[in-house]
Amino acid sequence: MSIFKVYRYYSKAEIEQKAYEVLEKMKAENFTPKWPFDASCTADALGIMIDWQNILPDDKGEIVAKIIPTKQPKIVLNNNIHKLKEEGFQASTIAHEIGHWILHINQDLARGSVQQLELTLSIDSIEQQFLCRNVSEQIYKNRPETQDDWREWQAQYFASCLLMPREILEAKRKGRDLTNWHHLYAMQKDIGVTISNLVYRLQDLGWINIPKGSKQIYPGKAAPNGQTNLFNR
Ligand SMILES: [Zn+2]
Structure with a gap:
C-alpha cells in the first residue's frame, strides 16, 4: 500500500x-x-x-x-x-x-x-x-x-x-458579455484566476467557443440560463 x-x-x-x-x-x-x-x-x-x-x-x-x-x-x-x-x-x-x-x-x-x-x-x-x-x-x-x-x-x-464553481461564474458574468475579451479580463480579476484558467473553464462548460488559432469568441452551445445551484448538483 x-x-x-x-x-x-x-x-x-x-x-x-x-x-x-x-x-x-x-x-x-x-x-x-x-x-x-x-x-x-x-x-x-x-x-x-x-x-x-x-x-x-x-x-x-x-x-x-x-x-x-x-x-x-x-x-x-x-x-x-x-x-x-x-x-x-x-x-x-x-x-x-x-x-x-x-x-x-x-x-x-x-x-x-x-x-x-x-x-x-x-x-x-x-x-x-x-x-x-x-x-x-x-x-x-x-x-x-x-x-x-x-x-x-x-x-x-x-x-x-x-x-470557478458554476454559481460564481453565473454571478460574475451578470452584466458582462462573454464574447468580449475586455469583459473576460474583468471577470478573471474578479474571480482571482488567470485568463487561460477562465477561458478553459468557460469553453469546457460550453459557454463560449474559440476556434483553434483564432481570438474570436463565439457563444457556446451551453450558454447559461441562470439555473445552476452551487453545492447542490
Ligand atoms: Zn501536479
Whole structure:
C-alpha cells in the first residue's frame, strides 16, 4: 500500500463534485470561500501548510510546486518561479496541489493514522512527492498521454472547478458579455484566476467557443440560463 493511490479514471462530474465538497468543508471550518479566491484558505481549512522554498530544476526541467504528503502535509511553492507571485497563477497552483491531495493521495496513510504503517511511511513519504512542472497553461495545451499526464490533468481540472464553481461564474458574468475579451479580463480579476484558467473553464462548460488559432469568441452551445445551484448538483 502506497501513500499514492493507484491510478484511476475520474469523470469530470466526479472531480467537480469533489471540488464542491472541499468548498463545503471550507464553510464548515469557518473559511467561507470568497472571490477573488484565496486558495491559501482552502489549504488552511484542510490542515495543509504552504511554504516557499527554492526548488532547483531537475533533469526534466523546472518544478513549479510540489506537495509533500506527510503527517503535516505541505505544499511547497518555488521561490524561483516569478509567475507564482501573480495572484491568479498562485491560486491555480495551490488549488492544483490540493487536487493531488484530494484525488491522488491516501490521506490516512499520509497523516500516519494507519498505525502499523507509520514507521515505514515516514521514511518513504519523504521520497514520495508530486513534482508539478506544468501547472495551468501547459496542461491545457498538451494532450495527456501517460497516467502521470492524466493525474496532472485531473489535478488541474479539480483546480478549475474549485476556483470557478458554476454559481460564481453565473454571478460574475451578470452584466458582462462573454464574447468580449475586455469583459473576460474583468471577470478573471474578479474571480482571482488567470485568463487561460477562465477561458478553459468557460469553453469546457460550453459557454463560449474559440476556434483553434483564432481570438474570436463565439457563444457556446451551453450558454447559461441562470439555473445552476452551487453545492447542490
Ligand atoms: Zn501536479
